[in-house]
Amino acid sequence: MxxxxxxxxxxxxxxxxxxxxxxxxxxxxxxxxxxxxxxxxxxxxxxxxxxxxxxxxxxxxxxxxxxxxxxxxxxxxxxxxxxxxxxxxxxxxxxxxxxxxxxxxxxxxxxxxxxxxxxxxxxxxxxxxxxxxxPVIPVIAILFLLQLYFGPWLPGRLSHPGMSVERILEFTFSTQEAMFGVVAATFATFVFPFIIFGAFLERSGAGAFFMELGTAVAGRWRGGPAKISVLTSALFGSISGSSVANVVTTGAFTIPLMKRTGFKPHHAGAIEAIASTGGQFMPPVMGAGVFILATLTETSYLTIALMNIIPATMFFVFVLMMVDLEAVRTGLKGLPPSETPSVRSVLAGGWYFFLPLVVVIGLLFNGYTPEFCAFWGTLATIALSWIRKDTRMGPSRIGQSLVGGAQSNAAAGAAIGSLGIIIGGIVLAGLGLKFSAVLVDFSGGYLFLALILVTLISIIIGMGSSTTGSYIILSVVAAPALIQLGVPTVAAHLAVFYAACLSNITPPVCVAAFAGAAIAGADPMKTGLAALKYGMTLILMPFTFAYVPGILLMGDTFDIVHSTIAYLLGVLALAVALQGADPIGGRIGPVRRGLFGMAGLILLFPASLMLDALGLAFLAAGLLPSVNAAFGVRRTNA
Structure with a gap:
């Protein structure tokens, strides 16, 4: 290990x-x-x-x-x-x-x-x-600097006349196009204030409150500790926006609980890793990459947050369903009542921790800039912490929060200069359109093949890199290809962003899964593969965004409602197929798994009402034995 x-x-x-x-x-x-x-x-x-x-x-x-x-x-x-x-x-x-x-x-x-x-x-x-x-990001940055000088020797479409060392240094350093370009501007202006806001919110007691609320809501259910992990990672992820930060923060509590109630170590680490990865696209705060996405697509941050509500919710519904069925399949129980507080008592003691998020959302809806919203969210957090004596933020705790924010940024912002160098190398050599053309050529002009290539590229680039770093590179080399193949601009960038998130859980280098494995004492590769299973919808979402933009609130009301209902049924069916467990109890055979699998794949891509009807038919056929068993039990009880 x-x-x-x-x-x-x-x-x-x-x-x-x-x-x-x-x-x-x-x-x-x-x-x-x-x-x-x-x-x-x-x-x-x-x-x-x-x-x-x-x-x-x-x-x-x-x-x-x-x-x-x-x-x-x-x-x-x-x-x-x-x-x-x-x-x-x-x-x-x-x-x-x-x-x-x-x-x-x-x-x-x-x-x-x-x-x-x-x-x-x-x-x-x-x-x-x-x-x-x-070494991944700096090595890529060095390669993009070298290609600027050795342009004439590059193959095919990537070839260009080449630049002198003086021109490379000037463009990279002296202008605001590369090292000091849009990536640095976005982090300094938008992302860092939200990192500070998250640090204050966590140290005000909100982190402990969200953890306790997750325990109260889900602790007694079968597989309760794993559901606590999912819920708290969704709540905490909306504060931190970092998968690894989520894992080490909430996982220190949830992973030992999962192991204690019967989850295998690699499953415990995997569940925390995939749930924490979802925090990067969970509104209202989301991860740093979303701020870059909003800047590059010239779309308001609020619009991006609203577009992510349905996909993020569906993602966590799927993970919860997978956890529930894992508990069914292995006979796991929840926490004893003595260890689970009541929801009412938890809310009574900390309901006001939601108010800073309300302040941020309210200001966003009123047209204020994201950094201004983060500023007032931070001040609201400090003020509200004084409601309880044990959470009051005096000078000492405020200082700790500022230090914590800087520490979080040190890890999140370390790549920004190198990413700017990469972007500068792409822009100066005109490689963005060339890469897109190569990608379109490799896919033969077929969108489905292009999406597969984007997914593979994201996994390779994301090895040891951050989601933000992977997305920034992909936004330049891959998103234009999807746009060229007819995908709406924002949908293309979101497809690329979700693909970048995938690298957190895909072996051989999957930083979120490695963090979960370290806490669980599990094998990192087994943990990564298990996380990939629990996060299967993360693989499919880029395809859904490209083919079914209604899931992103794009289209008329019928398209949005139709896409949402079909997608919800699809993720539930896919979870049953992957786990091979019946929601009412027990395992299911290969025929029923096949029926649920077909239903899931069809309903996750609702192309037409006729195909939806076929997917519903497969789903009904798979559910029929469960319905009969349920009614049989009722008759027996009667």
Whole structure:
């Protein structure tokens, strides 16, 4: 198990700072969060300060808390870290100071200092990503830099005249098109304020409240601890928007509970991993990638959140059904009544924790920007924490929340500079349309084959990467191909985003499943494969978005209602087929599993009423023995 889990343990493992280094980290973290909390409420000072300070302080915190390798000290930074910190401050500080001068006097004519600082900043960004996320994203970034220089030697459509080193450094560093482009702007402006909001909400007692509420609602049901995991991950995921953060936070409580009530370790880790992955697209907050999606598609964040309500709900319904049928199949029970509080008592003690989310949603509906909503959501959280004495947020807890927000951002934002380099390489070489053309050619112009290729590419790119990083790359190289094949723009980007989420649970490198396996003491590969089974709808959703946009509230009322009902029946039928268990108890044979499987596949893609009728017929045939058994029991009881 240790050997299989090596990648996850080496990359992304944090130091436990002590003494002066810990004080330095906390001071930088507090100042970092306080600055962006202020700009989210009162506006940014300038574009260059907004983007440059974000990348600079993210790198500084990464070099403090993430060691360079296994040889590095675990409680303090080393000389190499200090060198990188100085390099980050000098190079990125230079960009902030010189950008206006460059934009006015030196466009297309960078001086020697611009080029040298650009080279230093690129190295800093690559190392920042490697420390927190491993080698995948920096290696991809280096490849995209190299292809800019070696363009004439690239094969086929990917070939281009090539660029000089000076042109590559200028475009990547001096402009706002690459390293300091839309990705950095979106994170600094929209994502970071929501990360801070999530940190405050968690430390105000909301995290514990949502966990207790999940226990009260689902704890007594069969397989109750697993259902607690699903519900709490959905609720907590709407705060954090990070699959791994969800796993380590809620999984520390739910995974031991699942194991105690009879779930196998790899199933316990898998259920937490897939439920936590769903938190990235669970409204109202969702993950960081959704903010990028809204920016790239020029669609309001509120619209994206509304479009995700039905798919996210269906996803969690499917996972709950899978968990329930796993309990049926293996005879598992829920928690004893003595360990499950009443819903009424839980709500009475913490109902007000929903109010910050209400504030955010209400402001969004009234047309305010997302970062402004996050600012007021954070202030509402602080104010509401004073309702109870044990949750009051004084200076100490506010400081802890700011530090927690900066720590979360250090992992989430570490890839942003490298992703900007990748985007810059694609834009400067004009590769976006070329990649799309190649993808269309490979698929022969068939949308179904194109979606399969997108899914495979997302799994490969997502190995060891974040969902946000995978989505940003796919949004440039894959989404245009789907749009070219007739998929609406937002549906195409959502299909790509959900495909990017899939990489969290697909072996051989599946970071959410690895995190769940580590807590459960299970084999990572078995955990990843089990998570793939529990998250089967995540594989199918990109296809559904492309063929059935009604599920995304696109179309008339009939299309939306028709798609939703058919999809709901489809996910329920698919769950029964995959688990081979009857909802009323016991296992089912291969014939009935086949009937449920056919019903699920047809109803998940409601193309016409005639096909829906066929799917319903298969579903009815599969349910008939259960209905007869239920009525037989009733007659016997009568």
């Amino acid at each position: 240790q050997r299989s889990n090596w990648l996850f343990n080496v990359y992304g493992s944090k130091r436990t700072l002590t003494g002066v280094p810990a004080l330095a980290f906390n001071l930088v973290a507090i100042g970092f969060c306080a600055f962006y909390l202020y700009t989210s409420g009162f506006g940014i000072f300038s574009t260059e300060s907004n983007r440059g300070i974000y990348l600079m302080l993210t790198s500084v915190l990464v070099f403090l808390i993430f060691p360079a390798g296994r040889w590095s000290p675990k409680t303090r930074p080393e000389i190499l870290d200090l060198v990188f910190i100085v390099a980050a401050v000098v190079s990125l500080g230079y960009w902030i100071d010189q950008y206006v001068s460059y934009a006015i006097f030196r466009v297309s004519s960078p001086n020697a200092y611009d080029l040298w600082m650009g080279g230093v900043a690129i190295v800093v960004m690559l190392e920042t990503s490697r420390r927190a996320l491993g």
